[in-house]
Amino acid sequence: MTTMTPKRLLLKSLEAVFLVFLFFLIFGPMVGLVLWSVAIRWFWPNALPQEVGLDYWSQALGFQKSLAIGAVSITEAFQTSMIIAVLVVVLTMVIAIPAGYALAKYAVPFRGAILFLFLMPLAFPQQPVFVNLLLTFTRMGLTSTIQGVVLIHLMVSLVFAVWISSAAFKSIPPELEEAARSVGASKMRAFVQITLPLAAPGLLASAVFVFLTSLDEFTGTFFIGLPFISTLPMLLYASSGSNLQFASVIAIVLLIPSILFMVIIERFLRGEHIAGVG
Amino acid sequence: MPGLRLENLVKQFGRTIAVDGINLDIQDGEILTLLGPSGCGKTTTLRCIAGFIIPNEGEIYLGERRVTNLPPDKRDIGFVFQNYALWPHMTVHDNLAFGLRLRRIPKAEIRGRVDKALDMVRLSGFAGRYPRQLSGGQQQRIALARALVIEPTVLLLDEPLSNLDAQLREEMRFEIRELQKSLGITAVYVTHDQAEALALSDRIAVMNKGIITQMGTPSEIYNQPSNRFVAGFIGLSSFVEGIVTQLNGDAAYAVVTTTDQVKIRVLRRDLVSNQKVTMAIRPEYITVKTEASLPVPENANLLEGEVIRAAYLGDVIDYRIGLGQWILRVNTPAEQILHPGEKVQLIIPPERVTIIPEMEGPG
Numbered sequence: 001m002t003t004m005t006p007k008r009l010l011l012k013s014l015e016a017v018f019l020v021f022l023f024f025l026i027f028g029p030m031v032g033l034v035l036w037s038v039a040i041r042w043f044w045p046n047a048l049p050q051e052v053g054l055d056y057w058s059q060a061l062g063f064q065k066s067l068a069i070g071a072v073s074i075t076e077a078f079q080t081s082m083i084i085a086v087l088v089v090v091l092t093m094v095i096a097i098p099a100g101y102a103l104a105k106y107a108v109p110f111r112g113a114i115l116f117l118f119l120m121p122l123a124f125p126q127q128p129v130f131v132n133l134l135l136t137f138t139r140m141g142l143t144s145t146i147q148g149v150v151l152i153h154l155m156v157s158l159v160f161a162v163w164i165s166s167a168a169f170k171s172i173p174p175e176l177e178e179a180a181r182s183v184g185a186s187k188m189r190a191f192v193q194i195t196l197p198l199a200a201p202g203l204l205a206s207a208v209f210v211f212l213t214s215l216d217e218f219t220g221t222f223f224i225g226l227p228f229i230s231t232l233p234m235l236l237y238a239s240s241g242s243n244l245q246f247a248s249v250i251a252i253v254l255l256i257p258s259i260l261f262m263v264i265i266e267r268f269l270r271g272e273h274i275a276g277v278g
Numbered sequence: 279m280p281g282l283r284l285e286n287l288v289k290q291f292g293r294t295i296a297v298d299g300i301n302l303d304i305q306d307g308e309i310l311t312l313l314g315p316s317g318c319g320k321t322t323t324l325r326c327i328a329g330f331i332i333p334n335e336g337e338i339y340l341g342e343r344r345v346t347n348l349p350p351d352k353r354d355i356g357f358v359f360q361n362y363a364l365w366p367h368m369t370v371h372d373n374l375a376f377g378l379r380l381r382r383i384p385k386a387e388i389r390g391r392v393d394k395a396l397d398m399v400r401l402s403g404f405a406g407r408y409p410r411q412l413s414g415g416q417q418q419r420i421a422l423a424r425a426l427v428i429e430p431t432v433l434l435l436d437e438p439l440s441n442l443d444a445q446l447r448e449e450m451r452f453e454i455r456e457l458q459k460s461l462g463i464t465a466v467y468v469t470h471d472q473a474e475a476l477a478l479s480d481r482i483a484v485m486n487k488g489i490i491t492q493m494g495t496p497s498e499i500y501n502q503p504s505n506r507f508v509a510g511f512i513g514l515s516s517f518v519e520g521i522v523t524q525l526n527g528d529a530a531y532a533v534v535t536t537t538d539q540v541k542i543r544v545l546r547r548d549l550v551s552n553q554k555v556t557m558a559i560r561p562e563y564i565t566v567k568t569e570a571s572l573p574v575p576e577n578a579n580l581l582e583g584e585v586i587r588a589a590y591l592g593d594v595i596d597y598r599i600g601l602g603q604w605i606l607r608v609n610t611p612a613e614q615i616l617h618p619g620e621k622v623q624l625i626i627p628p629e630r631v632t633i634i635p636e637m638e639g640p641g
Contacts, residue, residue, distance in 0.1 A: 175363035178330055181350040182357035183377030183428055193376075197367050 030255075036248035056245045060253070074235060074250060081231040084146060085214040088153040092161045092210045095154075097203065100165025101191070105174070115166075118159040130223040137224055144228040152220035157210040164209070168202025169195065208261045215257060281306035281464030282327065282432055287336035289322050296322040297333070298488030305480075309458050309465040313475040314485035315511070320468045321436060323485075327466060328434050329353050340431050356425030358435040362417045364409040370396075370420055371405035377428040395427040398457060415446045422454070426461065433458065433465040439474065451477045472512050476500060484508050506634050509558040515632075516561070516606040518542065522553045531577060531628055538602040543579050544631045556634040561596070561607040563630035566614060567623040579626040585616045599624065 004012075036042070037056060039049035058064040062073035102108055103115070121129060133152065134143065142148035172195055180190035196203075218233040225234060232254055240247040284302040288295070297319045304310045312320035325331040327338055329350035338346045345353050364373055374392045383391070396402045399419035409417055418438055425433060435454070439447045455478040458465050469475055475482050476496040483490045484499060484507070492499060492508045503509035506517070518540070524533035525546065532546040534555055542557060549555070567574065574580055586605065587598040594609040597616060601624070608624065616622060 173361070173363065175359045175361060176365060178328075178350070179357065179359060179363040179365070179424075180376070181330075182328060182355055183424065184351045184354075184380045185376075186351055187349075189380070194365055198365075 033248045033251055033255075036244050037252055039245055056249050060246065060249045074232065074253065077230045077232050077235045078253065080146075080229060081215055081233075084149055084153065084231065085211050087146070087150050088157060088214040089207050089211050091150065091154055092157050093203065093207055095158060096161035096165040096206065099162050100167075101169050101195070103162070103166040104169035115159075115163070118162050121155045122159060126219045130220050133220070134223045143224055144226060146229065148224045149221050149229055149231075152224050153214045153217055156217065156220065157213050160213075161206045161210055164202055164206035165199070168199040168206075171202070172198050205265065208265060212258055212261065216254065281308060281341065282466065283337075283339040284323070284327070285337040285339075287323065287326060287333050287338065289319075289326060289331060289333045295488055297326065300336070300488075300490060302483065302490070304464060304466065306464055307462045308480045309455065309467060309478065311467040311469060311475040311479040311482045312485055313469060313472060313482050313511075315470055317487075318485040319488040320470075320485050324434055324436055324466060324468045327432075328355055328357050354431045356428060356430035356433045358418075358421050358425050358433070358438045360437045360440060362409075362414075362421040362438075362441075364417055364420060364424070366409050368408075369405065370401075370407050370409070370412075373409070373420060374405075374424050374427045377424070381428070391427055395423040398426065399423045399453075414442055415450070418442060418450065419453075422457070426457070426463070431464070433463050435465065435467045437469050440469070440471070447471075447474070454478060476512075484511065486511075501632070503558065503632060503634060506556060506558075509632060509634055514561050514607055515558040516604070518557045518559070518601070518604045518606075520555060520557070522549045522551055522555060525549070525551050536602060536604065540581065540602040540604065542581070542626065542631060543577060543628045544633060545628055547633065549633070558632040558634055559606065559626060559630060561609040563627065564606060564608045565625040566597075566599075566608060566610055566616065567625055568614065571625075574625055575627065577628060579624075579628065581624045581626065583622055583624050585618050585620045585622060587618060588616065 035049060038052045038054060040051040040053045040055060042049035042051075055064065059072065060074045062075050065073070103111055108114065130152070137143045137148050137151075142151065176194055176198070177190045180194045181187070185193070216233060217231075218237060221229070221231050222234055222237065225231065232250055236247055236250040236254070239250070282302070282304040284300050287297050287300040287302075289297040300319075300323055302310070312323060314320050322331060326333045329345070329348060329352075332347060336346070337344060340353060340355075350357075365376070368376070371392055374395055375388050378388045378391060392405060393402065396404060399422055401416060401419055401423070404412070404416070404420070409420070412420065418441075421438070438454070439450050442450065451474055454467075467475075467479065476499070479496055481493065481495055482499050483493045485491065486507050492504045494502070499508060499512055503512060503515075509515050510517070518534075518536060520534040520536040520540070520542070522532050523535040523541075530546055531543050532549045533541050533543050534557060535541050544557065565571065567580070581601055583599040583601040583606065585597055586600050589596040590612070593612060595612055595615065597608045597610065599606050599608050599622065606624070610616070
């Protein structure tokens with residue numbers, strides 16, 4: 001054990017201070033969120049809320065119905081967000097899996113151009129894109145519908161899903177499929193029983209990513225969804241200026257799926273599947 | 279009935295002609311090796327037989343069936359890949375059972391056949407393991423078992439031993455041949471390793487640049503190479519060129535003289551006077567004369583050369599000995615030490631000098 005010279009002591013202390021600082025930087029806002037969600041009254045310069053209670057929570061979850069504190073039930077917005085997210089995941093994977101497979105396996109002409117095309121929607125500033133889409137969607141009668149919002153989310157998520165899917169399929173040696181063909185499996189069977197299970201971790205990761213992206217998507221949903229479609233992010237936006245407590249509650253609710261998926265992915269991907277592939 | 283037949287097989291990739299008119303007639307129960315350097319077309323040919331590649335021209339017959347355009351799953355083949363291609367997400371048992379389940383074979387029978395296949399490759403009891411838990415050699419044997427358990431019409435092997443270490447490779451050569459013979463299954467083997475080819479084949483097709491340059495038994499290929507490429511690719515050879523100068527005297531022999539007046543006596547065969555020939559001599563057939571040597575046989579060549587270089591190989595010493603402008607490779611037992619610059623006398627029996635026809639062949 002080296003002796004603790006003054007210099008070393010100083011360095012070690014600085015290291016500790018830095019880590020504490022990092023800790024607060026990362027978890028501070030979350031702590032703030034939690035505090036705000038249970039604060040009935042909290043005025044500056046108090047470090048902690050003067051009065052705490054679960055009123056905002058029970059309003060949000062629909063247990064209490066009073067207009068006094070300006071919080072409304074978020075259950076409907078939650079449902080809408082979930083339905084849209086699930087639809088987006090299903091549609092994205094239905095497109096991304098075959099597309100990714102084709103791009104990985106075959107010498108698709110204009111492969112680069114196709115991938116570039118998928119990337120296009122994200123290459124431009126969001127507001128101008130969505131304003132223009134609003135005009136188009138209005139003409140097609142898609143504004144303020146679930147279909148319209150789903151299409152918007154699709155547009156945003158497809159590129160990642162296709163890239164990740166293509167990468168997942170590319171990582172599987174072609175001999176594995178050929179071996180299946182050689183013992184008598186048809187193309188489809190080889191794909192379903194050999195390729196798909198091996199690509200599953202990557203595909204699952206991209207599905208989770210698409211789900212979370214859809215859940216949190218705001219700008220497009222705001223432009224296209226109003227006035228009838230209301231998602232959690234839109235509710236969050238609406239209340240963030242005036243009702244910090246309510247906004248915090250929604251923010252925490254939005255955080256939960258992310259954290260849940262992180263835990264699931266860590267368990268699942270750490271398990272037999274990754275080891276099996278390796 | 280031939281086990282497998284290829285007729286004028288041609289495969290082109292873009293502007294490269296990988297397979298340029300291959301004709302092959304493989305007997306039922308025979309193991310034939312496609313031997314050649316990288317890029318000669320042997321793997322492409324094998325993959326055409328398997329159905330992973332559809333040829334541009336030509337026909338492929340498995341038994342009486344014309345399979346040229348059939349997908350791999352309809353050809354009844356067994357394929358062993360160079361990197362084994364075991365399915366990592368399935369146990370050894372499931373890897374073997376996969377093909378059997380596709381054939382709707384009842385579960386009880388599947389279990390029996392899987393166990394039998396594992397016995398065949400001496401890996402009984404490994405059924406529950408995953409490929410990642412197996413060594414390279416074990417994976418290779420499972421790959422072999424997987425190809426055989428479905429009892430295919432023909433077994434195709436694509437350099438299955440090249441990823442194994444030298445000792446394992448040697449062992450597996452015999453195992454593969456024994457297995458093939460005991461099952462009586464027609465097999466096509468692809469390799470660039472000529473020792474492997476010589477050891478396990480019934481016949482060898484030496485390939486270069488998309489065509490078969492010579493086809494024959496291992497002994498024929500080794501002792502009677504029909505062109506320079508085969509002579510150089512199989513075993514080690516030294517090459518000397520010259521002109522047939524003397525025919526009249528001896529009925530059995532002829533003499534070939536090089537441009538720098540080195541004279542070598544060879545078997546006469548059907549050589550004609552003034553014919554240009556290339557001679558190939560294998561290092562193991564050249565002896566360095568010492569005082570203790572047996573007397574030089576009559577008619578043997580006794581040529582004087584100078585030692586240029588020596589390489590110690592453990593069991594022999596590999597020398598480069600200069601003969602005029604020519605360099606001969608000679609192997610001597612490890613005890614016979616010669617030094618660079620030393621003048622030696624080489625004994626070369628005429629019957630060990632191979633004459634390579636001076637025709638325009640590939641190589």
